[in-house]
Amino acid sequence: MRAFRAAGLIAGLTITVLASPAFAQGKLNMYCTANEEWCKVMANEFNKKTGIDIAFTRRGTGETYAMLKAEKDNPKGDIWWGGTGDPHLQAAEEKLTVKYEPAILKELHPWAKAQWDRSGGRTVGIYMGAIGFVYNKEVAAKKGVTPPACWADLLKPEFKGEIQMPNPHSSGTAYTTIATLVQLWGEDKAFEYLKQLHASINQYTKQGPAPGQAAARGETMIAITFLHDGAMSKRRGFPVEGVAPCEGTGYEIGSMSIIDGARNLANAKRYYDFALSVDGQRLADAGESYQAPSNRGTPPSPYSPDLSKIKLIDYDFAKYGSSAERRRLLARWDAELKVGAPK
Amino acid sequence: MSRAARWWLAVGWAAMLLLPWYALEDGLFSFVWLRDPWGEDAAPLIVQVLRHGRIWLAPLLLAFAVPLLFAFVLPPEGEARRRRAAIILMLCGALGLVWLFGQGFAIGARGLSWGWAKDLYGDFEGRQFGLGYGGMIVAVALLFLLTEGWARRGALRGDAFVLGSIGIVVATTILFVFLPVGLVLVGAARVEDGWSLLAVAKRVTSSDIWSLGCFVGATCGTFWKTLLLAVVVGALSTALGTAFALLAVRMGFRWQGALRLFALLPIITPPFVVGLAIILLVGRTGALTVLMDDWFGIPPTRWIYGFPGMALAQTLSFTPIAFLIMIGVVQGISPTMEEAALTLRASPARLFRTITLPLMRPGLANAFLVGVLESISDLGNPVILAGNYDVLSVQIYFALVGAQVDGGRAAGLAIVLLGLALAVFVLQAFWLGDRSYTTVAGKGDTGTHAPLPPAVRHAVYWTALPWIGITIAVYATIAFGGFVTNVGRDHSFTLSHFVDLFSIESGAGGLAWTGGAWKSLGTTLETALIAAPLTALLGLLIAYVLSRQVFAGKGAFEFITMLSFAIPGTVIGLSYIVAFNTPPVELTGTMAILVICFIFRDMPVGIRAGVAALSQIDRSLDESSLTLRHGGFATVRRVILPLIRPAIVAALVFGLVRAMTSLSAVIFLATARHNLSTTYIVAQIETARFGTAIAYSAALIAIMAALILAIQWLVGERRLGRRALQT
16 A cells, blocks of 8 residues: 555656646756845746746855856856856856857947957846945034045045945955046056055955945945945935046946856846846846946836946956956055055 | 675665666656656666666676675685685775776766876767766765675774774765865965966965064064964853853852853854844944943944954854853763862862863863864854954955955965964864873762852853843844844834745635745755754764774874864855766755755864763773673763763754854855755845844744754753752
């Protein structure tokens, strides 16, 4: 009797498994490096549209890049969606990702298509976010200071010990900041500025988003961070305001790549198309993410910083994304600033 | 042939005949493979050889056929022949294992793995995936054939249980600790176009690490900063853990339950939550800081970011472990010697200094060791609170995943970190020396503990009680944060965080678990409940082997067991991906890799607690059991286990709690289908939903507290035949 029951159970299970919808449309494994909410919304909507059983794993951008390298002999992910552009470019350079040329490319902003061109078609821009200051209105009011409007304002004595930025060794945001200043003023002047700014910095945090969070809680008055992160804190009810520096500022291009050796290549391509489409990009608002979308037809979220009011520099991603330049600038930063030494 | 050997032969044959040899994409228990049980993916070994042309697997059949021949066709008669049969059994096991892993590494998912092999056999067509249940079970069977044969030959008094234990702990430690860690460490020799020993020397001796600049106005190297923090945290947590243990056992403290709860509370908290709570409490806009400003005019500063904050957070997090180790040791101290000293008119102070304190040494040494290892491998607290104070674990992490990816530098730093761990390990072994700390013997052991000297009593009260105050403040903050709209901003009462996480709606199809946390909570509980008993089992088994058996290379083995504990979890996680993403042992993306990672990362606490506890128990107890013709297994079960109950509790609690709260190790191992609570909580923190993060943590704390009570009830108290303490 027991044997019968066991056989029945196994047969039943087998039928359930064979009949499940996952088998009809296949699967997709996404490595997601945007915020959790956005990953979830994108995955759910894609699943609703296509019936593909999509599963996402959320990690940091650097972590995902390290993961791709570790897994390269036997990749487990199919598509890598989100996160700052430099690691995507590095992965492209190391052939960890593959080329894909969909028709939808022509609907994109030039900066997004430029990312595709730079990488030989291995990665593409999906959103853009500008660097700026996020300050805490309550702390500023309590100290009775006017908030900064330009990079130069940060050197004012009233902000001494009130500014937080990430450490460029660990954070792409901070490196982008330094590269922005170098492109704005030339290298010597930029480092002269950073050296003076150093006196006002209370902490170089390890992670890029940390200064923004500290500003939201009032642990610091000013954070140098991405403006869209400030927009998120603001929507959460924190008393913060974002400022785009008057001299001009740099930006990141959030990117997407298909992983080399993807087991579900066809589905990865369908997701790629979906993520570049207006329907896909419109979901950013529901995902509580306020970057500027890369499809020209996508309306930006009402919470997004207004890109038309931000003076963007012509950021040279090829030059400042290269490992050699990065190493050189970081070494100079170490040598000139001597972080950790008593001021 | 012994019954055990026959049994393992049968298991091996069954696995080769029936179970899928290779790992299945959907897992064994999905039963999808039953659609095509003899196909290339799911066939057992025999079918793989006969039908799918994987002839290179055939020698494994031989490894199980030869012993069979000796068992039934040519049963060995006489002592000499029996010994020969044992040697053959041993050889079959050993050669089988070598072949199993040799072919597995040589032939991978993309054909031959090594360049020179491709040159030799250019047109070789074979491909294979990672070992599945069939392969794993055969590997285990081969291992036990080896140890069975070895025991029959008379090794270790012919005790097959002991030898089998050594076999399994050594084999698994090599596979799941030494191999992955080794793979990361050799990265230190990698340069752009090949390998270089010079690069290792350069990376390990870099002035960033070793500079002594802080004595001349510059900054010191990370090694010194890490060392300073680790020693301070190790000493503080050991001191506090000891104070709590003395308070609980020796001072007749009235509120035992509350004491234990508060001593253990920090361990059951995700570490970054402690960091967050500290910021909310004493950060620049923290509740306490604002109070100090309002009442005393002390201006708010950012003093907490840096050494003080990290030392506070780490001491808070690691004191419970010291307490778990110390309480067993303090209980184990025999009153007999103290009574003898009293009779000889020793003053209480002298008695404490010359009797009690020295007898606590194994506990102190192991608690300190664990504290130091925890501190140097901690990533969560430094990332939140380090300020500009750099420690090795953080540098390693960002060398791996930061803006400038440099695996070689990370490996170099990891070597330095392990060097530090080795130094502390050697130091504690040296301090313990060859002395005997036995206090639990079979003899009548009645007597009462001498009262502690007043100075010690005061010291205990003045350290333990204020510390409980700090703990209560931190946890009150956490509890508070879970029930208000936005902690620090909007303090109106709400239950919405809990509703978001744990709502259940009853609909047409019965109950619907609509809360966002259910899935991750389920996976977390499942992995933790599987991992905890295995962690404790393996840890205590290793402790038993280390403290009771003598074999070559024991010291090195003891250090290897701690490797995975001393290295930051992220490095372990990444090393597991590197080591177990390709055949023969392909585990990435499964729940098994999470469980295994937890077991091998957390077992050192079980080992340390077990070693400390066993050093107090007189060997004559084991020996009398053996004399009465109990085997090793019965001795462990009937004599040793009941006497080390506090260590069992420590190992189980730690295994459970760590599996539920560890973050760094699982960043790389958790996947979409196996998402864990900690990754969920971090995602909440990243999107500034502190309330939800705190509410989830509070729920986890409650669950873990209940589980810990269950563990204590299940394991029970040890009964040492002492008189009640008279106060």
